[in-house]
Amino acid sequence: MKRLSKALIAAVALGSVALVSGCSAEGEPVTFDGPSASAAAGRSGGTDGTAAAEAAAKTLMPTGPKAEFTTQNTIDDGTRIGVTTLHGGKSGFTGKVWVWAPRQYFDPKYANSGFPVLIALPGGNGYPNNYWMGTDLKLQSSISRWSKEGRSLPFIVVMPVLNPDDKYYYDGSDIPGQPKMGTWMTEDVPDFVRANFRTFKSRDGWAFMGSSSGAFVGLKSVLKHPDRFKAVIASGPDIVPDSPLWAGHAAEQAANDPEKLARALGAKPSGKDTDVYLAFQAGTKESALRKARAFIRDHTKGPVKTRLQVIQDGEHNARTYVQGMEDGSIEWISRHMQAPIPTP
Numbered sequence: 001m002k003r004l005s006k007a008l009i010a011a012v013a014l015g016s017v018a019l020v021s022g023c024s025a026e027g028e029p030v031t032f033d034g035p036s037a038s039a040a041a042g043r044s045g046g047t048d049g050t051a052a053a054e055a056a057a058k059t060l061m062p063t064g065p066k067a068e069f070t071t072q073n074t075i076d077d078g079t080r081i082g083v084t085t086l087h088g089g090k091s092g093f094t095g096k097v098w099v100w101a102p103r104q105y106f107d108p109k110y111a112n113s114g115f116p117v118l119i120a121l122p123g124g125n126g127y128p129n130n131y132w133m134g135t136d137l138k139l140q141s142s143i144s145r146w147s148k149e150g151r152s153l154p155f156i157v158v159m160p161v162l163n164p165d166d167k168y169y170y171d172g173s174d175i176p177g178q179p180k181m182g183t184w185m186t187e188d189v190p191d192f193v194r195a196n197f198r199t200f201k202s203r204d205g206w207a208f209m210g211s212s213s214g215a216f217v218g219l220k221s222v223l224k225h226p227d228r229f230k231a232v233i234a235s236g237p238d239i240v241p242d243s244p245l246w247a248g249h250a251a252e253q254a255a256n257d258p259e260k261l262a263r264a265l266g267a268k269p270s271g272k273d274t275d276v277y278l279a280f281q282a283g284t285k286e287s288a289l290r291k292a293r294a295f296i297r298d299h300t301k302g303p304v305k306t307r308l309q310v311i312q313d314g315e316h317n318a319r320t321y322v323q324g325m326e327d328g329s330i331e332w333i334s335r336h337m338q339a340p341i342p343t344p
Contacts, residue, residue: 088188121214126162172217283314
């Protein structure tokens with residue numbers, strides 16, 4: 001975990017942040033505007049040149065245009081899950097996106113720093129909602145707690161809709177003649193995050209997390225775009241692109257097959273700019289465990305780094321997968337990603 005400092009952990013433990021938001025009631029406006037860079041300097045009476053230079057070199061400040069968010073939910077520590085509608089400029093698809101930022105994001109110590117992004121995808125159709133935007137699964141409150149304990153980076157969690165309707169699975173891909181869900185997921189959604197949040201310029205700050213069909217999309221996206229994304233937590237994953245909409249488009253289907261993508265990437269030399277980290281999770285009561293083991297056996301080579309979290313008595317559901325994240329998956333990907341950089 002790059003630069004997961006004691007200061008980062010202590011900042012949350014002390015609660016020394018000022019959340020900038022609207023009313024906590026559902027449907028009321030909420031803003032994710034963070035502190036200004038001048039606030040960080042004013043708090044400390046100066047800046048550390050080395051830390052400030054590192055943060056400046058690695059961080060991309062919000063590019064705009066700024067989206068308007070309304071409150072969807074409030075978690076126990078007072079942070080909000082906001083929702084907005086994104087009109088994808090590259091895909092042409094319009095859909096909802098939910099976002100949560102951790103308390104550290106609002107701490108003036110990190111005013112100059114980007115934050116790592118976790119794009120969280122649901123199983124099932126993932127339309128019209130992404131179930132990770134609820135508080136019942138405790139994804140955001142768990143990340144808040146894990147970051148206090150030093151077991152996770154304080155991720156910005158981004159939760160887009162997975163499919164454009166509830167009739168088909170689109171495999172997070174640009175299937176000819178269909179909405180361009182691959183472009184939506186890997187270009188429009190990251191562009192939207194960069195427009196509204198302090199992020200990192202490199203792939204070290206970008207990861208996916210998903211379950212079942214969402215795990216397939218996250219896994220495929222990382223393997224297809226290792227220059228943009230570094231890691232994924234793939235829980236109970238589908239392994240093959242199996243949408244009926246692929247009929248007549250075998251070449252395009254093959255170009256979105258995780259096994260073929262892993263085979264091609266695995267043939268390249270390992271290196272800090274090419275290595276990807278695939279954290280598989282599966283419960284002992286689901287068939288996905290066998291599929292994950294087979295993928296790891298066949299494709300862990302070269303830049304393809306893998307880990308398997310076996311969840312005892314776990315079933316094919318989101319609560320099982322949050323438990324697996326706590327048991328080790330979130331810490332493993334965090335160790336390989338970029339942490340926020342404080343200006344002391």
